[in-house]
Amino acid sequence: MxxxxxxxxxxxxxxxxxxxxxxxxxxxxxxxxxxxxxxxxxxxxxxxxxxxxxxxxxxxxxxxxxxxxxxxxxxxxxxxxxxxxxxxxxxxxAQKINQLKAPMPGLIVDIRVQPGQAVQKGDALLVLEAMKMENILKSPADGVVTDVKVQLRDNVTKGQILIQFS
Structure with missing residues (x-):
């Protein structure tokens, strides 16, 4: 039905x-x-x-x-x-996701997006190295990147805002 x-x-x-x-x-x-x-x-x-x-x-x-x-x-x-x-x-x-937060503490080793870039759900946004493993963080939803809050080689903490979307 x-x-x-x-x-x-x-x-x-x-x-x-x-x-x-x-x-x-x-x-x-x-x-x-x-x-x-x-x-x-x-x-x-x-x-x-x-x-x-x-x-x-x-x-x-x-x-x-x-x-x-x-x-x-x-x-x-x-x-x-x-x-x-x-x-x-x-x-x-169905709620809109406005930001991507770090799932764990680690080191930013690659940033694959920039402000103004349109992304689709599942697109690779950045790479976070944690416990000697590289984790590709993907977009949780479709949107446009409004701000990248981190830079290459930044150390981040769990829950830290990495990227904001509109």
């Missing part, structure tokens, strides 16, 4: 089964024809629709469409995301 939310605020409960699709516990029947290049023609309840897939973000379960030329965004949440939201943990995971 998925909960689909449109940018208009409308919400649907959708269940995909091998034999049928249900929306709000009602059978959903449609005819779809692929026209190519993300273009589709749909028939549903005697009405004709032109659909174009503009963009799909699989990581965030976000789909951008144009239905009869009108833009529409659909956000999907599976049962696990809904449970996290119900427990109040969904918003905590």
């Amino acid at each position: 998925l909960q689909i939310t449109a940018n208009s605020g409308q919400v649907w409960e959708v269940d995909f089964r091998p034999d049928a699709i249900t929306v709000q516990d009602q059978p959903f029947t449609w005819d779809i024809t692929t026209l190519g290049n993300g273009q589709y023609h749909l028939l549903h309840e005697g009405r004709s629709f032109s659909a174009e897939v503009v963009h799909i973000d699989y990581t965030n379960k976000l789909v951008e469409l144009k239905i009869n030329g009108q833009p529409m965004q659909l956000q999907a949440k599976d049962r696990f995301q809904l449970l996290l939201d119900k427990l109040g943990l969904g918003a905590a995971a």
Whole structure:
């Protein structure tokens, strides 16, 4: 089961089964024809629709469409995301990260970013040497580096702010 939310605020409960699709516990029947290049023609309840897939973000379960030329965004949440939201943990995971702190004391041996640089989640930011091991510290989220608070060969303490993001 998925909960689909449109940018208009409308919400649907959708269940995909091998034999049928249900929306709000009602059978959903449609005819779809692929026209190519993300273009589709749909028939549903005697009405004709032109659909174009503009963009799909699989990581965030976000789909951008144009239905009869009108833009529409659909956000999907599976049962696990809904449970996290119900427990109040969904918003905590989505909070924006504004800074990177040192996970342990060590020595800065490489800085791979500079202020103004856009980074994506997982990009290498700097290298921290601790206990004779090099640890590559990566970006916890997408953002733009606003300030690098350390310099090459600086000794840092656990919890010290290393990089700030906007």
